[in-house]
Structures are given as C-alpha cells and as structure tokens.
Amino acid sequence: MSYRPLLLTLLAVLVGTSAFAQSADQLAQQREAYDAVRAKAVLDLQPFRNTMTAPLIEGSGEVTLTSLNPGVGAWFLLGVRSSADGATSEYHIENPDPATQTLSLSTGPDPALIIRRNRDVVRCAPWSDGAKALVAARETGLPYAPFCEETLFLRNKVRGSRTNLEAAAEFLRDNIWGGENIVRFVRDNFFKDSQLETSEALSTSGAKTRQDGPYAMRTDTPDDQRPVIGTLLDIALTGMPAGRMRMGDWHPVSNQPGVFASAFQPRAIAREVFESGGKTNRLDSVEAKATGYMIAFDLGQFDIGFALGTDHPALGWSPRPAAAARIRGLPGPDGIKKADPLVRLGMVNPVTANRTIATFTAGFKRQHGAFRFGDMATFKMGHHYGFIEKGVILSKLQPGLSTLFRLTDGTIEMKTWQEADNALLPQIQFARQNGVPLLETDPATGMGVPGDRVTQWGAGNWSGSADAKLRTLRAGACMAERDGSRYLLYGYFSTATPSAMARTFQAYGCSYAMLLDMNALEHTYLALYVPRGGQMHVAHLVPGMALVDKKLRDGTVIPRFIGSPDNRDLFYVTRKEVQE
Template identity: 65%
Template sequence: MQEIAKGLGGLALTLTAALALTGAARAQTADTLVAQRAAYDAVRAKTILELQPFRNTVTATDAAAGLEITLIDLNPNVGAWYLLQTRSGANKAPANYHLENPAPGQRRVTLDPAGPALVVDGTRCRPWAGETLAQVRATGLAYAPVCDGKLYLRNKVSGARTTLEATAEFLRDNVWGGENIVRFVRDNFFKDSQLETGEAVGSAAVGGAAAGPAPMLTNFAPGERPVISTLLDMALEGGDPKRMAVGLWYPVSGLPGVFASTFQPRYIADAVMQGPGVANRLDGIEAGATGYMIGFDMGQFDIGFAVGTDHPALGWSPRPPWNVRPKGLPGPDGVRNADPLVMLGMVNPEIADRAVATFTAGFKRQHGAFKYGDMAGFNYGHHYGFIEKGVVLSKLWPGLSTLYALTDGSLHMKTWTKADDALLPRISFARQNGVPILEFDPETDMGVPGDRVTKWGPGNWSGSAKAELRTLRAGACMARAQGTRYLIYGYFSTATPSAMARTFQAYGCDYAMLLDMNALEHTYLAVYARQGGQVHVEHLVPGMALIEKKVSGGTILPRFIGFADNRDLFYLTRKEAPK
C-alpha cells in the first residue's frame, strides 16, 4: 500500500500556513484550498495545474477582443509563474501562455476584471489584444518580453545537449536494450575517464584565505600541507590554480565571496577517516584522485533552480518494480508532463547579469528512483521530487536528500520528512537527489556519513551493474565557519560515496548530498568573473569549456546563461543592495 504523506492534521496545518502568508491571493478561500489540496493528494491521472494546491484563478471577459481571459497564479505565495489563458468561445480549447515575473519580490501581477487588463507593478497591459502574444511567441526567444519587459513569455525551445548525451538518449529511446549498451560503454570505456592525480610538488608555508570555509582536516602541521599540481580552470587571488595546497581555500579572482580548494582523500586526517560514522575503506585510486571544492558565502548570494527542457521528466522511471505503480497513473504524481507550462533550463535574462555561478542540478528521471532495497517498494519507488518558482513539478518524498529555499530567501539542505510538507506554501524551489552522504548529528554537532553510504542498491548510488561505485561524481554540502554559512560544491574526479562522505566530513560539512555523476556535462560548474568591463567564463576543469557555444568573433555563449539546456541547474546571483 502506498504511503500517503498527508493526514488531515498536516492538511489543516498546510492550508492555515497558505492562508496566513503575506501576499496570498485574496480571492482564495479555505474551501478552494481544501478542494485543490484534495486534487493534489488524489491518486489518479491529473494535469500539472491540479498538482498546484495553492493556485489562484481569476477569469474575466474582454468583450472588445471577444475573449475570455483567465490568469492562474500558480503559487501566490511566490508570485513568479502564471498561466494566461485566452478562449474565444465556451466550447473552445484555451490558448495557453506561460508567463514569468522575474522580480516576484518587487512586482505584483494581477488580472483586473475591469477592462480587463493585467496589472504589473501598477502598470496595465493587455498582451492578448491584437496579435501581440502571437508575435511574441513567433520570436522563438526562450524568454520573450511582454508588458514593456516587466514580464516574460516562456517559449518552448529545444535544449542543448552534448554529443555524448544525445547518443546515449538515442540508444535508450530507439535501440532494443539500449540502456544496456550505454551502461556497457560507460563501465568499460568511461570509467575513471576524468581521473586526475597529482603528486606533491612542495609544501605550503603560507597560502590560502583568511576568510572562507574551514580548511580540510589533515594530519599535517600548519605550513606543511602538501602542494599538488592541479587543473583548476579559475584564476585565484594569492595563488596559482595549477599548484594548490591541499585543503586550503583560495579566493576566486573577481568574485568576492567565492572560494576554491583542492583535495586528495589520502590526505584526510586519521581522526576523520576512522570515524565518527561508518564508511567503506577507500581504494588506492580514489584515495589519490584530485578533486575540487567551490565554496559560496551565502550571505552574499541568492540561489535559484531551473528545470531543463527535457530533464528531469515527470513520468515513471523504469527502475522501480511494476507493482508499485497504480493502474492508470502516467507518472508517480499522476502527471505525464508539464504541459502547458514550459521548462527552459536557463537563467532568466533579467537576472543573468547578476549571475555568479551555475552548476548541473541532478539526476534525470530515468535514474532518479530506486530499483533495489526498501525504498523501491513504497511511495512509488521514491522518485526524486522538484519544485521550481514555487510550482510543484514532482512531489517531495520523505527520506530523500533535499536542497530547498524558502520565500524568505533562506537556503536549507536536509532529509525530507512528512512534517516538512507544512513548508510547501513557503518553498520557492526544491530539488531531491537520493539519500544523504552526510547527515547532521546533534550529539556531536557535526556531519556523519549517512546510513546508506556503504549500501549500493538501497542507496541508489548507481555506478556499474557490478556495484562498482567508483566514478566521476559531484555533490554539495552546507557548512558553517566564523558565523557564515557556505554552500560548497564538490567535484570528485573519481570516487565512491564513502570517499565523498569522508571528504565532506573533513571540510566540516553539516550535511551533504549527491548531485550527478559519470560525465563532465553532468558535473558541470562555471563561474562568471567581471574584470575590465568583460565577463570571463571560468570552469572547474578545462574539459567543461567544450560544452559552451561560440558565435562569430569567438564570443562564448555560456551554458545555462546564453542558451536553453536540456538539463536542470542551480544558479547563484549576487544579492542586490536594499533600495
């Protein structure tokens, strides 16, 4: 029997929170919210709109245009995504237009029935009048401005993908047994393909940053940390990106609040490697594999999340057993796809000029559910959930590692629980990826390896069909240092979950989770440094630069910034000074 995450008590708590939130649409009533929540919880096929329990709908008639106009605020507590519908007759299907408000904290969007007109930050506009919406859609721009640029129409476009990924998807979709072919190629030809090693070339008497996250714990005395050769493709202040001291942090040039560090697990302190918590013994290859950490001072940055044009999808993963799929459900949430909403896999151009970094977010739906272990047998196989701009695209399931932000701007990383569903009205974004690498232990006030780190199937760690877990991986953690909270992105050129756990632990992380794995496009991170009136695109390792596009004159179009991508992403923007 499926475990339903909401009881009546939880439902009442969530609805009370939704009604109490400042800015919630006045047209909503308790009865409306109860009915919408019932549709959200119902185990049946449904539309993406029925998956929005807090939506508010206003309809008006434009007699002059001969249209019925409907504006659906998909989550009034966030105020970022809207569905505008126009209908020329009662029996006609509506034309759908997915609108985005790029400044939800500053601009309010409503439909005034008098007129009618959209009211955006006090300005009235009628984008359905004449051929405006048709012309804007015909531009083919992923984000096409409307209402004097105060809103954007999200147009459906094709997301970019690398040749490797396109080939993999073709095999899976068009060749009998294609998934096995892809797995064979990956396990036999790409295993350790990004392995980076480097012997010590000296020791660090000085170096690193006075600010930044806590350095990695090692057995070396201060000033004696090994300096290793590195391939970091970012300029550093007071350091050489090709020769870095293990575990120290260096400021990234031109990006205040961003820090870089390198590591090899063999240099982790014995006190960390021997506990607390349980992890497997590291093999010689992963122990000597060079990796990198990029730390972000979250007092200086905002963070957002965007779903790719194709991934993660909303249907069923093939991994869970068939007996956990209720008959007639096109996906674990009853939704087949996001239509008529449009997923774009890129940063809105209005905030792109404040972008500091982007990185790939997580697993595709194909791999984002459990095939083995207890979690495969209930909650539909625990498909990884995700929310963008307050809009539920796939439900969040208890037991899964979740990176999420609230409407107050705070960022959190934790294992989701049933009780956390009370936060749904306040979530601006959320992304789940597997089970924890580290979990916070209140008794020791530190992160310890999750209880599934050593379990291949029950942990859904992927890797090879022989349960060989060592491969290129990326993860993220939250850490505290000198009263500052940091989001840390970890790139492991080859590692098992145990190596990731001990490394994040050595860096003082409270909680850590897996992001994605196996290829550079899946572990991609870029930063955008402003120098001399230009923006320099810099990457973790040189191979990631091959993913970018170029136009005439050699100008780089960065992934996730310059063009839509088929994969989902996180993006960090510098906080704006209060006005």
C-alpha cells in the first residue's frame, strides 16, 4: 500500500501548525503502526500524532505534549516525568475551542504550555511545584476540570449515568450464562410495541404546507386537506396547539429558530414513494398507523458534534462475529480494548454546552455493532462499527457502513464509507458508523432510494427479535436539502421496521438515511434546550424521555449529556457563532 497520497494530504492540512509539523518518515512509520494487525496502545491508532518534548530545569525529568491530531487540534496528551528514572504521569487535555485557540509547548530552557487565542497569549507550566495545578484539577473530580487560567480542560475519569433498565440488561449479558437470550425474551414478549403511538384524524388543517424548513412528507392528500392528528410531542410549536400537528407538515419549534418538527404515520405516505424503486417489505398494519416524529436542524444555522460515552460503544470484540472472523491475540478488532490514558466522558464540554441546543443518542453499543450473519460477517473481522471523536480514532472506519461525519472545514456529510474515503482521515473532526444504509443516494437524481439490504434481517444487521421480526422502537437520521438549504433530520419511530423507516425518510425527500439505535427510550433519546422565561427549558421529544434525566431533590433537572456524564455516546447540535 502506498502512503504518499495520504501523507501529501496530511502535510497540506498541517500548514500553519509548525509547532506540530511532522516529517514524512515519521508519518509513514506511524501509519505502519496504525495498519499493523497486532495488539497495540490507543496512541498507535493515531497516525497523525506529533509529540513535542522539553527538559525540566528542576531536575533531569521532561515534559511531553502530544497532539493526537494536529489537523484538528482538540485533544492532547500531556506527559510529566519529574526525574530520569521516575514514572511518567499522563493527563488528557482538551482544547475546548480549537477553531479560535491553539495549544503548543515551548521547548526553551523554561518550558511552558502556550495557549494562543487571537492576540491573547497565556503561558502556564502546570507541572511546576510538584504538578500542583494538575493534581488540583484531578482532585476536583469534575469531568472537565479547568486549568491554565481556565483556557484548557483536564478530562477526569468518572462513572457515566445509566438507567436501571440498561444496568439490568448489562448485568445479565455480562454475568449470566445465556443472559443475552434472557434480555431478548423479555424485550420481545414484554416490551414489544411498548412505545407505540397512534391517532386517527381529528380534523383537516385547511392550511397549505410551509415554505420554510425541509420539504413536507409526500402524501396523496392535497396540502390544504392534510389531517390534524393528536400527538405526544413534548416540544412547543409555533402556530399549533399542544398535542396537535398536521400530518407530514413542518412546524417551527417555538423560541428556537432553524429547528422544525413534523409528525407522520407511514400509511399516509404517497403511493408514488412506494412505487419509486428500491426494494422494501410491505408495511404491516401496526407500523403503518404508528405515529412518529421528525426534528429538522438547519445546517446553515447549526453545527453537529459527537462524543463517546464513558462505556459505550466499547472497544473490544463484539460477540456477534464468529470466532473464525477474529484474530487470535487481539484484544479487539483494532488491537485495543481500552482507551487509557485517554478519558471518555459522554457529555458536552462546558464551553460548547453554552451553545448547545439539542442532544440525541448516537448509536449502537459495540455488543450489537458488528455483523453475525451475511457476507459482512465473514471478512474485515465482522465489520465492527467505527468512530472518531475530536479527530482521534478510537475504532477504524469500515467500508460499506453508513457514516455520519464532520470535516475540519465544517462540512457535514452522511454516506456509505469507502476505502478511498480514508484520505479524509486527517480532516475528520468526528465520525460515527451505524450499520448499512436505509437510503442510498441515487447518483442520477441525488435523491434517496432504499438500500439493498433493507429487507435482509441478518445481512443488514437490523436486530429485532430472534425470529427476524424487525418491528420495534427505532431512531434514525437523514440528510435533506431544499432551495439550497441543507438539513439534518432526526427520525423517531414509535414502532417500525427498516422498510417503514426507509420509505418515510424517502417521503421527506432525504438523499441518504441511516439507523441510529433502537428498543428503548434511552436509546432513542432526544432533548431540545429552549429559552423560556429567562431560563433554559429541557424539552423532550416524548414525555417518557424525561425519566432518563436526573433530578436534584428540589426538582431541578440535570439534562442528560449536558449536566452529567453518560455511559452512551451522543450527537450534539450547537448554534453557529456569528463571525464578526
């Protein structure tokens, strides 16, 4: 394999970051370590990293600062060794705003961390005086502990929150022989369709569809005769009373410009959508009448971020691929089982949280994030779903899998990953893979068509019940465009098969769609943070999701992913800052 094209791309990205410039030989060696199929450390998965080293004048020790991806500039590993024969203490550092702030290490006789933000420069040496500043930051116990005049965060290891349902399921899976079968039996027999929501038409709207927001869902009903249905949506809308929405139309979310909500039932989808090509199964009578919701975010006004949970997705092997697909001696498909010394937190950092307007659960646990059946189970170690946070590769992106990612230039895309796309790795700010596509982009029209595995239970890794019954609570996401504006749509399906999801996203004009997670409200969780009466109100997609959030004794809500670490990974939506 030739590394030259990738290296040239990387060197172009790193122009202007001379403090962390690498040689071509160094990059090639790191790429070889990245590609090597062997047990390794998490740093070996970072082919673009660069380390600066400076001696400490207080003795024969040294300090090192490793930028894990200089093209992104968000995560760093600080190493402090106080003496020549002493152990190195390692600290995971986060630069909370790499778009406007840089971090480097001065290597002169008096080394220091140099933080530059516009014309302001902060110089600090947190390793001095027995690393007093770093020790103090670690002892706070805060997930994000500020230091260096509050310009940087030390990421401290903490326990992520989880619901009683998740805790019980994980205990059974990890400690009881046949525990996965017990979990499946309970889910299929006691929780099937437990979140099913439906409504008959209450009236007709008498109003035409809105001209702002994404395209309305295609139906066979004239726009001014779209039925109004009863809904459980727990988000206030402009122009509609609580508990009422026009079928398939978009309604602006109150006090949150650029965010829209829509209610749907698959039985209302236009016949032309079902006849438009691509193979899907016939909808059953239950999913056809099931009410679901779409939330749309205008990507001209919002940005997207991603964070791994404290525990999920894990880094070791999924039990789904056969033993023959695994390589003996590897602790996981990427050669690692733990992220140490890096720290996973499952929450948004405090600087970004101030601009965050929504969060939602990102995807499958590693437990279910690989293939048990079909061709994709037989090679590439079962195609474990990959993920990247802050430019740091925790699990390699696999070809053939649906991928939502963001580049350092702000580009947000959703596509089926290909080997050639690995040339983008130096520029990827985040990426999350979740199975195979619900909708693929038709190159001729640019519109979405059902993926070729939508009807295949095993080969599509759609999960569901043991007897291949696919209908359950599910969430997904898609990309859509209207009049030059691009939108990310989050879809909540109270009960649905992949076929119903594909046709629904197609009816909303999506160009590509993918599954996120399924089976429980904590796995399909979405919350909006809406200003109300001078305070921030947590508005959940449906009322049951409020039970996932923690509360103080006085009733104050601690929002999931914002106010406390979580064991699950998440996407977060932030309002773009106005450039002066």
